[in-house]
Amino acid sequence: MTEPASAAPGAAPPTSGGVGSLDSVVLDVPDIVAEAEFWKALTGGTASEENDDWITIVTPDRWGIAFQLAPDHIAPQWPGQEHPQQAHLDLYVPDVATASARAVELGATVLRENERWTTLADPAGHPFDLCLKEEAEGVTVMGTTIDCADASALAQFWSGVMGAPVTYDADGVAMIGSAKPLLFQSVEDYNPPRWPDPAYPQQLHLDVEVPDLDAGEEAVLTLGATRLPGGGETFRVFADPAGHPFCLVRESSLTVS
Numbered sequence: 001m002t003e004p005a006s007a008a009p010g011a012a013p014p015t016s017g018g019v020g021s022l023d024s025v026v027l028d029v030p031d032i033v034a035e036a037e038f039w040k041a042l043t044g045g046t047a048s049e050e051n052d053d054w055i056t057i058v059t060p061d062r063w064g065i066a067f068q069l070a071p072d073h074i075a076p077q078w079p080g081q082e083h084p085q086q087a088h089l090d091l092y093v094p095d096v097a098t099a100s101a102r103a104v105e106l107g108a109t110v111l112r113e114n115e116r117w118t119t120l121a122d123p124a125g126h127p128f129d130l131c132l133k134e135e136a137e138g139v140t141v142m143g144t145t146i147d148c149a150d151a152s153a154l155a156q157f158w159s160g161v162m163g164a165p166v167t168y169d170a171d172g173v174a175m176i177g178s179a180k181p182l183l184f185q186s187v188e189d190y191n192p193p194r195w196p197d198p199a200y201p202q203q204l205h206l207d208v209e210v211p212d213l214d215a216g217e218e219a220v221l222t223l224g225a226t227r228l229p230g231g232g233e234t235f236r237v238f239a240d241p242a243g244h245p246f247c248l249v250r251e252s253s254l255t256v257s
Helices: 032-043 096-106 151-162 213-223
Strands: 021-029 046-051 054-058 064-069 087-093 109-113 117-121 127-132 140-148 166-170 173-176 182-186 204-210 226-231 235-239 245-250
Touching: 021 032, 032 046, 032 054, 032 064, 032 096, 087 096, 096 109, 096 117, 096 127, 140 151, 151 166, 151 173, 151 182, 151 213, 204 213, 213 226, 213 235, 213 245
Parallel strands: 021 064, 087 127, 140 182, 204 245
Antiparallel strands: 021 204, 046 054, 054 064, 087 140, 109 117, 117 127, 166 173, 173 182, 226 235, 235 245
16 A cells, blocks of 8 residues: 555546445455444444345445445455455554554454554455554544556546546556545556456445436446446446446435435
């Protein structure tokens, strides 16, 4: 994980329009209750939706983090590409050592320590980063980082989806700025998911709110997405140009704002 500056020579001007807005970051897990309890305790979040195969929590800074039941989940083995992480959450904390110790108490495992951040795995094996921000008030979400072969190209796609500008693009890292930033990092020998093949799991996907599914589908296909199996009256499934699945979900069917 690298923390980009607010702008870079490769940054693009603001993007007009956009297809939708980020509602939730959804993790595939074998135990939704245990995973939700971990992330609630870590972030101070509260549950906003619970059913037999899905739990959504909302953090104090209004990020939706959801947990989708995947009974045969194959955990990532970071940092390799045999069982890649595909994406991860970055969190700001005022003190990395203290926050890391707390995360370990809750069930996390330390994967790598750096000067300004520590990479850990949650109980389901999903990596996440605790990043130093001394003025942070507790644990807050910095953004979601997505692995890919070409960070610049994928940032342009998601800039079009979210209607947010590319605010950083250099050295294999790109970022689109918004209230809920998305970051992209180029990974050598990137191994994409092949959803719905369980041998090549998505690990994590984004739910994007749209006012109209038909219009949203047309727009993301024009930007370079691929339609995938699944969906219905309230959501549809796509892959971005790097192969990451994501869902367009009708606004009225979601609760996080």
